Amino acid sequence: MSARRGGTLPAGGDSAHAVGCPAMRPDLPEHALGTLSPERRGEVEAHLTWCAGCRREARELAEGATALGLLSSAEAAPELEEQVVRAISRRRPPRRSRIAAVAIAAALLVAAITGAWAVAMRRQVRELADATAGARERAARFEATLRGIVGEQGSGRVLSAPLSTGRDRPGPGGRAILFDARGGEDWVLVFVGGLPEGDGPYRGYVVIQGGRYSLGRLWPSSPGEMTAYKIFPRLNLAGSDRILIYDRGGDVALRGTLSAGA
């Protein structure tokens, strides 16, 4: 059982525009050259997550651009190596998460509820809700576009699952989209918002009858957000029924049940 590793999309990619190859191919050279706008770059990279043909073209163009980069090879100052090593070595571990701060604040609230604390908590909860809703909205736009393409082409099947903590209190959330290519490359795409800042990596799994397939390590693509995917070139995900995402401590952070409903 082997599966190609996935990756993480850049933040801000508007997946609603992740349309067919004719709209994307002309921009692949500029993608390789790094001259696309951040918005367009996000759209192209969203497309590349599920289109193997364009991904191959993008890789070949990037290799051409690499040849250009190598033209300018030159010697840096000898001391630069030590600077780089020191710069990486002295990096601090990730900051304590926002969610951890919220938890501490909540504990203090139990002890002594004050108006100021209550206001701060409401703001945190609202931010969390906004971040989660944003991730779900991006996923919904992507899913709608994907379902349109699948409907036109008449091949493949789309399953999706709202992701939540499964608990009553506010927390991160999002949506997972699974594409069953029915003979081609199956893949899973995950959108999550409201994650604790600085947290990760997470581990994701597709649960299927009798076992589960790993989505690998999932990293937030920007503070509090995660858009990640994995392609399974040789596995059939048709019987998948759940998505589970574990945090670094091994606890289930998010879960969702897959369904074919739009």
Place this chain on the structure above:
Amino acid sequence: MWPGPRITRRGGSVSDPREPLTPLGEQELMQRLATGDETAIRTIYRRFARPVFGLGHRLLGSREAAEELTQDVFLTAWRKAARFDPARGRLSTWLMAIAHNMAVDRLRRTAARTPQTISGLEDVPEIGESDEESILDQQEAQRILSVLSARERKLIELAYFRGWTAREIAEADGIPLGTVKTRLRTVLIKLRSIHVKGDA
């Protein structure tokens, strides 16, 4: 000082920067980099500092800016190391794309872009060195550039080394946007073919 041999064109094993890296070797190296392993940091630096610094110098125009860029590129590579996927391309491609994107972003932020005479690419590498590495670099540059016509060199100078968008090039040259995009693709495919042959 370790002499900093060229790496990506000839490749290298994890322990020897002059031997080719396999995709598995690249993945292992990046996994070690993600943990902050000092040996991995130095290995990757010695493999790629030369082209990264050279690219920064060429685009940004000064050694100071190039050194700052080089440091930032390796810091970014460390932060993103866990996301490196050998199935999606070589480490050299991944790292040089980071370097080029960061350089172009800085170029756009800091440089006032005015129409200039196109100098062409014949002068690369442009940092005056006379050591063996530099001579080999010049030979390699000439080999790669020999596949391009004058028009293609001008095009790539604008797009890659100055960060112009296809639309800006089309407007400056008075040619259709679609034509510029098609030509950019043609140039990149040509460069890839010569680059891949050179690695073989």
